[in-house]
Amino acid sequence: MDNRRGLESTEKRVPKATFFFPPDFLWGTATSGHQVEGNNLNNDWWAWEQQRGRIQNDGRSGLACNWWENAEADLDRAAQLGNNAHRLSIEWSRVEPEPGRFDLDALSRYRQIIAAVRRRGMEPMVTLHHFTNPQWLAERGAWSRTTVVEAFVGYARRVAETVGDLVGLWIPINEPEVYVAMAYVEAKFPPGGGGFRVAMAAARNMLQAHAKVYHLIHDLCPGSAVGICHNLRIMEPKSKSLLDGWAARNLDHIYNDQFAQAVLTGRLRRPLGRGRIRGLAGTLDFYGLNYYTREMVNFSLAEPPPFFARRSFSPEAVMSDNRYGEIFPRGMFQAIKRAAAYRRPVYITANGLPDADDDQRPGFLITHLRQVWSAIQFNIPVKGYFHWSLVDNFEWDRGWVERFGLVGLDSTTQERTMRRSGELFGRICRAGRIDWEMVHEFAPETLDELFPQ
Numbered sequence: 001m002d003n004r005r006g007l008e009s010t011e012k013r014v015p016k017a018t019f020f021f022p023p024d025f026l027w028g029t030a031t032s033g034h035q036v037e038g039n040n041l042n043n044d045w046w047a048w049e050q051q052r053g054r055i056q057n058d059g060r061s062g063l064a065c066n067w068w069e070n071a072e073a074d075l076d077r078a079a080q081l082g083n084n085a086h087r088l089s090i091e092w093s094r095v096e097p098e099p100g101r102f103d104l105d106a107l108s109r110y111r112q113i114i115a116a117v118r119r120r121g122m123e124p125m126v127t128l129h130h131f132t133n134p135q136w137l138a139e140r141g142a143w144s145r146t147t148v149v150e151a152f153v154g155y156a157r158r159v160a161e162t163v164g165d166l167v168g169l170w171i172p173i174n175e176p177e178v179y180v181a182m183a184y185v186e187a188k189f190p191p192g193g194g195g196f197r198v199a200m201a202a203a204r205n206m207l208q209a210h211a212k213v214y215h216l217i218h219d220l221c222p223g224s225a226v227g228i229c230h231n232l233r234i235m236e237p238k239s240k241s242l243l244d245g246w247a248a249r250n251l252d253h254i255y256n257d258q259f260a261q262a263v264l265t266g267r268l269r270r271p272l273g274r275g276r277i278r279g280l281a282g283t284l285d286f287y288g289l290n291y292y293t294r295e296m297v298n299f300s301l302a303e304p305p306p307f308f309a310r311r312s313f314s315p316e317a318v319m320s321d322n323r324y325g326e327i328f329p330r331g332m333f334q335a336i337k338r339a340a341a342y343r344r345p346v347y348i349t350a351n352g353l354p355d356a357d358d359d360q361r362p363g364f365l366i367t368h369l370r371q372v373w374s375a376i377q378f379n380i381p382v383k384g385y386f387h388w389s390l391v392d393n394f395e396w397d398r399g400w401v402e403r404f405g406l407v408g409l410d411s412t413t414q415e416r417t418m419r420r421s422g423e424l425f426g427r428i429c430r431a432g433r434i435d436w437e438m439v440h441e442f443a444p445e446t447l448d449e450l451f452p453q
């Protein structure tokens with residue numbers, strides 16, 4: 001009998017594997033106060049946005065996504081996506097508009113918003129500092145002065161006392177390495193410069209503040225978990241030259257490891273500093289990993305010490321809008337492996353891309369989540385994934401040019417449109433898996449990558 005026809009059709013059939021995620025996996029999106037709330041009149045970013053030339057197209061946060069008045073409408077959308085978690089941040093300038101004076105109405109509004117997250121079946125993850133400072137703190141030198149530490153602890157205490165019973169996952173400071181680089185070295189965030197030494201002083205103050213707030217939250221909210229949040233950029237040498245190799249390793253170490261290693265060990269290494277910070281060692285219950293992109297690094301004497309590093313994107317890179325970054329899904333796996341070395345549970349606390357017409361985001365979601373899935377298969381305890389972001393929002397120095405939302409926003413009318421990627425994310429979150437049908441329907445260009453024949 002000739003069985004060859006049957007055999008051929010089996011060979012041609014696409015293996016319809018399914019990528020299952022653990023049943024208790026947290027699925028959510030991430031936002032930050034200033035980027036979504038609107039009318040944060042009293043912080044350093046608001047003042048910065050009023051200066052011409054600071055923001056692309058002179059964009060301003062303005063009403064942003066109007067969350068201060070109606071976060072609930074977007075939280076409904078998050079719940080419709082089948083999310084069981086949401087990451088948000090508290091705006092310090094609202095809670096403490098003048099030094100030592102706390103605004104009880106603002107605190108109760110945050111309690112209302114966080115309760116609204118919970119009521120929709122979502123676990124809140126709360127960040128206390130996400131790039132912005134009260135204007136009064138900025139006038140006192142913000143993070144460059146050691147007095148910031150006690151001020152931050154005072155603010156954190158009031159927040160923890162107000163919402164602590166509703167929150168189990170805390171991040172004291174979002175992406176400290178991004179903040180100090182952008183504020184003091186690249187001068188794209190306020191105060192717009194200061195230099196590398198000031199950046200390192202600010203980073204040390206952030207470490208002190210992190211340590212104190214870690215213990216404070218454990219005292220006030222027993223049983224909750226407090227983590228770090230790091231933006232891990234994959235860095236590779238641009239060529240095989242020894243100098244490029246050195247420049248890439250050096251920048252990678254300073255940018256990607258220094259802060260987290262200090263938190264793990266309590267010890268500072270140059271150029272961050274020397275000696276120990278009391279109470280800092282081991283102050284991470286989880287590693288919050290933000291992953292976006294990969295960069296190539298080459299040695300250049302034209303760049304300032306201690307880096308001598310120029311960053312660029314690979315010439316073959318598939319880029320997202322506005323040349324924001326390379327779309328490099330394998331980097332997600334590499335980044336998770338590095339985070340896992342800290343021997344703590346890992347949450348993906350942000351991952352996304354600017355994509356106004358949404359032609360890349362469905363494939364991005366699928367290929368990046370597949371790498372998260374792979375890491376879990378290797379027994380790395382990845383506990384959740386928060387996509388940046390739920391809705392288009394005010395993207396710092398890039399203003400409204402970059403659109404990161406699963407939901408599109410017309411910032412002049414406040415009208416929302418669910419993007420296809422939002423529909424896809426909803427399907428994935430509700431099912432807790434990625435299957436062949438989803439890939440086929442939403443991102444057929446990734447079929448070969450996911451289901452190799």
Ligand code: FCB
Pocket residue numbers: 032035174175231290350388395396404
């Ligand atoms: C994150 C930042 C967030 C936003 C996204 C694109 O890492 O924390 O505020 O800028 O990048």
